[in-house]
Amino acid sequence: MKIFLTPCIGYRQGGAVMINSLEIIETIKMIQEENLDIRTITMGISLRDCCHSDINIACTKIYDKITRLAANLVKVGDEIEREYGIPIIHKRVAVTPISIIAESCDSANYVKFAETMEKAADTIGINFIGGFSALVHKGFTKGDRILINSIPEALSTTKKVCSSVCVATTKSGINMDAVREMGYIIKKASELTADEGGIACTKLVVFANAPDDNPFMAGAFHGIGEPECVINVGISGPGTVKSALEKVRGQDLGVVAETIKKTAFKITRVGQLVAREASRRLNVSFGIVDLSLAPTPAIGDSVAHILEEMGLEKCGTHGTIAALALLNDAVKKGGTMASSYVGGLSGAFIPVSEDSGMVEAVRCGALSIEKLEAMTSVCSVGLDMIIVPGDTSPETISAVIADEMAIGVVNSKTTAVRIIPAPGKKEGDMVEFGSLLGGGPVMGLNKYSSKDFINRGGRIPAPIQSLKN
Amino acid sequence: MKAVITVIGKDRVGIIAAISAILAESNVNILDISQTIMQEYFTMIMLVDISKSNISFNELAEKLESKGKELALSVRIQHEDIFNSMHRI
Structure with missing residues (x-):
């Protein structure tokens, strides 16, 4: 429906002009006709207390923590959308880079962590979860290597998990070993999802100077200087x-x-x-x-x-x-x-x-x-x-x-x-x-x-x- | 809590009556109304106080929207803060 701008008198309340009709109509027009929306409410969750030498116990702790802290994320997002009349398109979760959490366990494959993230995302009803990530701008740890090698399988067996790898920063330069590695990882991820056009690669970001608090997928993760749990909002x-x-x-x-x-x-x-x-x-x-x-x-x-x-x-x-x-x-x-x-x-x-x-x-x-x-x-x-x-x-x-x-x-x-x-x-x-x-x-x-x-x-x-x- | 109700659509008899009936039923107080008709399109903006409302915001919104559908009008209710934060520093 087209909205016609009509000049009206402003609301008066306690003597001060509150909102006037033109402004109200402008806001509604921005939302209805011009696609103004809140693109995402992303909850960042630290998983640093979920490390364990047994991968099964670590995954149980991760699942429990995400589903506990983000249990009401979708509900609250929907309520705000309703009350303020502004579409909130996505509610999402970003977690501590998994390589840091998974490193303590003895496993040589981290796909189970991705599956756990997917299961948690299903339970709380969100469409993407980020943080199957590693920060290797200066070099790899044991866990970083295992995580990177697990990316193709992790992204081809899950639908909601997003992955990112930071290979360069202004402070440390460019880790060209990681850059070389990522070429192969991207090719492999694409080949494993060949029947869907290589869709696994749409969930994989290679970063320079990755931000710790980015709410947008596929590159969102909960950086290491971040608090226990935080709300970041992406607008559009x-x-x-x-x-x-x-x-x-x-x-x-x-x-x-x-x-x-x-x-x-x-x-x-x-x-x-x-x-x-x-x-x-x-x-x-x-x-x-x-x-x-x-x-x-x-x-x-x-x-x-x-x-x-x-x-x-x-x-x-x-x-x-x-x-x-x-x-x-x-x-x-x-x-x-x-x-x-x-x-x-x-x-x-x-x-x-x-x-x-x-x-x-x-x-x-x-x-x-x-x-x-x-x-x-x-x-x-x-x-x-x-x-x-x-x-x-x-x-x-x-x-x-x-x-x-x-x-x-x-x-x-x-x-x-x-x-x-x-x-x-x-x-x-x-x-x-x-x-x-x-x-x-x-x-x-x-x-x-x-x-x-x-x-x-x-x-x-x-x-x-x-x-x- | 205050909210803004906007009603936009083709003018006809009984729009204000229909909307204000729902508000009265729900114990929602109308603080201000402004309306105008432009090229047959009716635009009404209402500032209401819903703090004493006897139903939830969601139920009120649904009632208003279904009345809107019945009368072929677009009826929206939004917390006033969205307008305040967008247009006032």
Whole structure:
């Protein structure tokens, strides 16, 4: 239903003008027509007291702890959605990187931990659980190696478990042994789910400078400096930003930045409200609001369309980086003032398969992998949901990861790679993963080999800009 | 707790009567009403106090929504804080 803006008198209460009808209608329009939503309420749970030498006992402790602390997560999320009239799309859980917890047990395979996480997610009724993770930016421990080797099987035998591996930080450089390893792990995960287009890889993120409090999947985990239990909220609203920009067509880019800032402020205020309410009702401390523009495959929920609204014929053409830099910065500026604690990734996401505008830009040849790489140096994440040919070599995948890690490390920012070599598919073929993850065309990569570079291994030293002490 | 009820749809006889009947039944006090009609579309915004309501928020929302369906109107009830936090610093 279309809503007509009608100027009415403001509500008066105790002499002060409270909310006026225009503002009420604006909020409702943002929710109903422009897909404004709270993307996720993510509960971070520490599992550090669940270690045990017997894998069965460790898993029982993990299951009991998650299902106890998150028992009411979905119920409370639904209540808040009802009372405030704002859709809360996902309720999720992120746990301590499992390699740290599992390391104490004697087992040489950690798939059982993933199965336990899946079972807990089923019990509490959530659609994703994150933290089948390892932090190996400087090197591997015993548990890190076992966890990484367990990833392909863990992600192909479960549906809700998400995994991430941090292989680089600005402070420690890039662990190129881990980068090489991840090329093979991604290939294997894809092959084990060949009949579903390599879907296991959609649940696996390789990070540089991984945030400890990111509420968004697939990269969410509960970092080691985090409290026992915490609520982090991820907000979204690309449609709201686009529609605000439609009202300032033709005006200069200062006006564009200002408009985005104001919209981001309003969106983030809602996130802050929901985060505070959720933490109060669940009796869990409030962590951060992540003010990211996270697109979905739904029409009208695309970051690419915001860039096009700014005046680019297609996302990916010359000018895209400048437009994205403006967008990302204005989102942060508007958001930081709206919330007491901002964290996570906070910025614009550019997951190709989950963004109808990006998919279209790739399909028509406007958007290439090289341009996407460049875009990641000015936005909040990295190469996200990129589908590449099934015959891509593990070394080439590792080299794609290495490039992206270098961008993150040198620029002191988070970058990530979520790449899917789709078995049996060639450049230009289409792959569909289903509603949440979307689908898109297979993108071509450079045909020349990076094998000898990747096989050198070792560690790329931390850049000079990390030496700040 | 205060909430905002918005009713949007094609104008017809008895909209306010129908909505306020539900509110009276549920012991919900109306603090303020504003309404306007634009191109035949009726837009009503009500500020209500639900702290003494004799049914739960969820039941009240369901009652209002089903009345809305019956009258072919969109009826929403939302906690006023969502508007306050979005539009006021």
